[in-house]
Amino acid sequence: MTERTGRGNAASVNAPAEISASPLARYRELVDDWDAFAAALCRPLPGCVWANPARIGVEDLAALLVEQGVSVQPVPGLPRALAVPASFRTGQQWWYCIGLAHAQEVVSQLPATLMDLEPGQRVLDMCAAPGGKTAQIAFALDNRGTLVANDISFMRIKALQGNLDRLGVVNVTTTCSDAANWPTASGQFDRILVDAPCSSEGTLRRNVSLLQRLDPANSERLGPRQRALLRKAVQRCRPGGRILYSTCTFAPEENELVVADILAEFPDDLRLIQVSVPGFRTRPGITEWCGRTLPPELALCHRFWPHHNDSGGFFIAVLEKRADLPAEPEPRRATGSEDGNDDWLAGLDAKYGFADGYWDRYRVNRQTRRGLHLMAADHVPPAVPKAEGSGLFFHRTNAKPPKPTTAGALLLGRDAARFRLELTEDQRDAYMRRETFAPTDEQKGLNEVGQVIVSYRGHVLGVAIFHRSGVIESQFPRRWSGCAPGPRQALDTAIPD
Ligand SMILES: C[S@@+](CC[C@H](N)C(=O)[O-])C[C@H]1O[C@@H](n2cnc3c(N)ncnc32)[C@H](O)[C@@H]1O
Structure with a gap:
């Protein structure tokens, strides 16, 4: 039987015997210490957050958490990450809602660190949602x-x-x-x-009901799709x-067997490469399974068992394509209207006092009738497949008066020279709850009524309206607000304003 405590991740399988009686028992021979493995799966998964490199240092994030009475631990091998208690409700914290951090399981953070990423590379994330x-x-680039x-x-x-809007990502x-049919023309x-x-x-440690649904037939069923995706990536x-x-997943049918089959399809063009995973204990990929012997290089894959790093289970293979193959020509780039936006930017400059040349680092275009999107100046969306969106929706031009979106304010607000309002702690909480609240005497003395960018300790929170009548009205979007009244939508399913 499993039990939910209803607090954060703090739910767990009750007894190791349940693990031993489940379909996971077929991995007995693969695991070095079955009892430790089963016991680990019965413990709630510790939480983890990483500090947004564009917004806050990890020490400052740790200080914010400690001030809240949360115990934090560094994570070896992940310098921007902090482990937090399993029961901590990360997504409801004010600093989370304004994109100072992102919650992500530790082993889930490893793929991006092993891709050898550098600014200037063109990168495809085939199965990307919800986007951790x-x-x-994006930030490694x-x-x-x-x-x-x-x-x-x-x-x-x-x-x-x-998630990308909350974190201020402009290069995606x-x-x-269906990535298995990803177009060559891209x-x-x-x-x-x-x-x-x-x-x-x-x-399983964060999704206990999965225990009742485990079925090796799922792994057999998923194999063809996984092969099709990896083949297309090659x-x-x-x-x-x-x-x-x-x-x-632990299933070899979805891990080493998939990689082995794709290596066999491209014997001259593709190889597994050795990567080290500092700070983590890993086991090599397996080379024998159910009577099938795999090539010895499959041992270059990494398996992450939950009892080795107090984590979830994970599998990673890093492959390299031969360098002396002929390269394809550069693809056609998407065309989009970037004209006619100067007046809107001039309006923002006039109100908020952005520095001369401020917009040069961005491309601005209109992707919807509602307003303008902002992309990194060197971001080049491919012409195909059709984009759902490029960059960050930052300025709502169909509003009267036009106003920056919350994502826009979070991204640009700290560079604004005017119409900034620093809030007290109580005002911050009222703002995040989307309330209308009273200004302090000092704030009343300011002459900046109308739309303002509000911050707390210098961290931009979003947009508010400072009414002449003497109240401040929060414009924080309901769906971004962890503290908003009414049924709360999980942040990772929130749709931005
Ligand atoms: C493991 S999740 C990805 C998690 C994500 N990379 C992250 O870090 O947040 C797998 C994703 O693959 C998507 N998916 C499934 N089949 C796919 C396909 N044929 N093409 C593209 N995406 C697919 C699912 O919708 C799901 O979001």
Whole structure:
């Protein structure tokens, strides 16, 4: 039997005997210490957050948490990450809602660190939603250049876009398609992540009901799709480029067997490469399973067992495409209207006092009738497949008066020279609850009424209206607000304003 405590991640399988009686027992021979493995699966999974490199240092984030009475631990091998208690409700914290941090399981953070990412690379994230790894990749590219994040699920793409907007990512184009049919005309990529759909056995510690649904037949069923995705990644990878294949499952049918079959399909063009995973204890990929012997290089894959790092289960293979193959020509780029936006930017400059040349680091275009999107200046969306969106929706021009979106304010607000309002702690909480609240005497003395960018301790919170009547009205979007009244929508399914 399983039990939910209803607090954060703090739910767990009750007894190791349940693990031993489940389909996971077929991995007995693969695990070095079955009792420790089963016991680990019965403990709630510790939480983890990483500090947004564009917004806060990890020491300052740790200080915010400690001030709240939360115990935090550094995570060896992940310098921007902090482990937090399993019961901590990360998504409801004010600093989370304004994109100072992102919650992501520790092993889930590893793929982006093993892709050898550098600014200037063209990167494809084939199965990207809800986007934790996409955001990590975006920042590893310094929030510049071109990252294409695809997912087959439209709803999950919306969740991904919500996360990217909250975190202030401007170098991503999102697409919604079956990545197994990813078009050749999209060109080649220096790095491709295939974080494949899988049976998710490794997520049992945070998804206890999964125990009742475990079925090895799922792994057999998923194999063809995983092979199709990895095959397409090989085809779309630039010569000399790198592909990272990952799953959160223990099943060899979804891990080593998939990788072995794709290596066999491209015997001269593809090889597994050795990568080290500092700070983590890993086991080599297996080379024997159910009577099948795999090539010895499969041992270069990494298996992450829950009892070794107090984590979920995970699998990673890093592949490299031969460098001396002929490269394809650069793809056609998407055309989009970038004209006619200068007046809107001039309006923002006039009100908020952005420095001369401020917009040069961005491309601004109109993707919807509602307003303007902001992309990194060197972001080049491919012409195909059709983009769901590129960059960040930052300025609502169909409002009277036009106003920055919350994502826009979070991204640009600290560079505004005027119409800034620093809030007290109580005002901050009222603002995050979307309330109207009274200004302090000092704030009343300011002459900046109307639309203002509000902050707390210098961290921009969003947009408010300072009414002449003497009240401040929060414009924080309901769906972004962890503290908002009414049924709360999980942040990773939030759709931005
Ligand atoms: C393991 S999850 C990805 C998690 C994501 N990389 C992250 O870090 O947040 C797998 C994703 O693959 C998507 N997916 C499933 N089949 C797909 C396909 N054929 N093409 C593209 N995406 C697919 C699912 O919708 C799901 O969002």
